[in-house]
Amino acid sequence: MERYSRQMLVKYIGEEGQRKLGEARVLMVGCGGLGTNISNILVRAGIGFIRIIDKDLVELSNLQRQGLFDERDAEGRIPKAEAARRRLIEVNSEVRVEAVVEELDSGNIGRYIKDIDIIMDGTDNFATRFLINQTAVENNIPWIHGGVSSTNGVVMNIIPGESACLKCLYPHFPQKEDTSRSEPIGVMGTLTSIIGSLQANEAIKYLTGNRKYMIKGMLYIDLWDNTYERIEVKRRDDCGCCSANR
Numbered sequence: 316m317e318r319y320s321r322q323m324l325v326k327y328i329g330e331e332g333q334r335k336l337g338e339a340r341v342l343m344v345g346c347g348g349l350g351t352n353i354s355n356i357l358v359r360a361g362i363g364f365i366r367i368i369d370k371d372l373v374e375l376s377n378l379q380r381q382g383l384f385d386e387r388d389a390e391g392r393i394p395k396a397e398a399a400r401r402r403l404i405e406v407n408s409e410v411r412v413e414a415v416v417e418e419l420d421s422g423n424i425g426r427y428i429k430d431i432d433i434i435m436d437g438t439d440n441f442a443t444r445f446l447i448n449q450t451a452v453e454n455n456i457p458w459i460h461g462g463v464s465s466t467n468g469v470v471m472n473i474i475p476g477e478s479a480c481l482k483c484l485y486p487h488f489p490q491k492e493d494t495s496r497s498e499p500i501g502v503m504g505t506l507t508s509i510i511g512s513l514q515a516n517e518a519i520k521y522l523t524g525n526r527k528y529m530i531k532g533m534l535y536i537d538l539w540d541n542t543y544e545r546i547e548v549k550r551r552d553d554c555g556c557c558s559a560n561r
């Protein structure tokens with residue numbers, strides 16, 4: 316436990332919180348700008364198990380913001396999930412890290428969430444986010460939504476039975492034409508680091524029994540015009556996903 320000594324000195328964590336982290340099982344969906352930052356923090360913080368799912372290979376253009384990878388990974392066209400696993404077990408050999416080189420879809424999500432305490436959103440598309448949302452709500456598993464674009468990003472905690480879900484926020488989304496993966500967008504490495512850190516922080520609060528401190532609604536940040544705003548998101552009685560009346 317010595318490696319966590321400074322973290323355990325934080326009054327909200329302590330030995331009890333550290334023990335809970337050590338028992339926690341996390342699913343990291345996507346290992347790009349957000350996923351690398353989130354998994355790096357959670358593994359260093361001492362979570363028990365992390366399953367990282369991503370089908371893409373490391374490219375040179377990833378290195379600007381994806382801190383677990385290096386030039387050798389890009390030259391070797393190493394799958395991101397596997398490159399992340401290799402790096403993370405060097406960082407903390409006490410954590411069990413599982414790499415899955417696949418795309419999360421409706422056919423495999425049941426298998427990958429069934430032993431999981433919390434799902435982390437490191438995806439880059441809304442089709443996958445709505446799949447996570449639906450499955451998480453059905454199985455009563457919390458998930459931490461994060462999104463980045465250019466200089467702005469969002470974080471939202473979705474706790475089934477308590478908070479609004481993604482479908483409450485975007486009831487008419489996704490439309491068919493909106494579900495396809497879009498062209499690459501610009502994104503600052505500072506932004507993925509900040510949003511990923513906030514998502515990891517929310518997960519640590521949840522997993523250590525600090526739920527009352529979690530962000531309510533959606534946090535919106537723009538790093539260029541210096542906006543830091545919390546937006547209320549209400550549960551919808553007619554939500555097609557999480558409402559009891561659906």
Ligand SMILES: [Zn+2]
Binds near residue numbers: 479481482483551557
């Ligand atoms: Zn809902």
